[in-house]
Amino acid sequence: MSGAPFRAGFVAIVGRPNVGKSTLVNALVGRKVSIVTAKPQTTRHRILGVVNRPQAQLVLIDTPGLHDSARRIMNQYMNRVALSSSRDADVILFVVEALRFTEEDQWVWERVRGLKQPLFVVVNKADKVVPRDRMLPFLEEMTQRIPASGIVPISALAADNLDRLVDLVASRLPPSPPLFAPDVLTDRDEPFHAAEVIREKLTLNLREELPYGINVQIERFAEEDGRVVINAVIWVERSGQKAIVIGQRGERLRDIGRLARIELADLWQRPVHLELWVKVKENWADSEMALRQFGYDTL
C-alpha cells in the first residue's frame, strides 16, 4: 500500500456569471448535475457534484454567478449562496474567462480575497485562445493581480487540462475518508433536476429578460407503471409573460416540454410523462415569501 492518505473535502466554484462554472462541474463529475446556458445567471442554487478518484474525493459546490447588480431579492439570495458556500469550503476555485478579466471579476475577487482557504484561479475557455501563446500575458497578469495557490488554464467544454486541476485541488484537501458513497454524484434529487432542466429549456428558448422572471415548481412527481409522471408549474411575473411562454397555439410550451421530457427520459432510462402549466405570481423574485415557497432556502 502506498503511504499517501486518501483526501476528501468541499471545493467551492465561484466566479461571475457565465464563465463556465457549471460546465466545469459537469465535466468533472462526468454527468450533467447542473444546467448550462449561454445566458448569465443560469445557476440559482448551491448544487453539489461529487468527483471520485482512486486517492481522493472532491465534493464540488457549484454556485450562482456572483454579480454586483443584485437589486432583486432573488439576486441577493444568489450572491449570499455563492459567498456562504465559499466560506464553508476546503478549497476555492475562482473561475475566470481567458483574456477577459472584467470589473465584475475584480468585484468578485474583492469578495473572496479575504478567505483563508487555498484558492486557485481557473482560467476557463482556453479553447477560444488561438494561438495558445496569446494566453501567456493574461496568465502573467493574473499572477500579478491575484496571490493564488495556482493558476490553471483549462477548457471545461473541451475537457482540457482537467486532470491536472483535479490533482492540484486534491493535494490541498484534508486527509479524510470519502464524504459520499461512490454511487452518489449529487445532493439534488430527481424532482429538483427535472425543474432545472425545464428551466434550462425555457431559458434557451426565451429571449432577453424573461428567463430571469421564471421559476419552475414541481407539483407532482410519481412513478406509475414504469414511467415517471411529472406535473410542473412555470411561474412568471406578469400575465403578458404567460402568453409569451405558451406561444402561438401553445407551440412554444410544447417544444419546451418535449425537449425537457426527452432529456430526462434519456438520463433516467425510463419514459417520462410531463405536463406543464404556466401561472402568474406578480414580481415573485422580489418577495421573500414567494422565494421561500419556491424552495430558495433563506440563509
Ligand SMILES: Nc1nc2c(ncn2[C@@H]2O[C@H](COP(=O)(O)OP(=O)(O)OP(=O)(O)O)[C@@H](O)[C@H]2O)c(=O)[nH]1
Ligand atoms: N468555448 C467555451 N465555452 C464554454 C466553456 N465552458 C463553458 N462555456 C460556455 O459558456 C456558457 C456559460 O456556461 P455555464 O457553465 O452556464 O456558466 P456559469 O459560470 O455556470 O454561469 P452562471 O450559472 O450563470 O453563473 C455556456 O454557453 C457554455 O457552453 C469552455 O471551456 N469553452
Ligand SMILES: [Mg+2]
Ligand atoms: Mg452555472
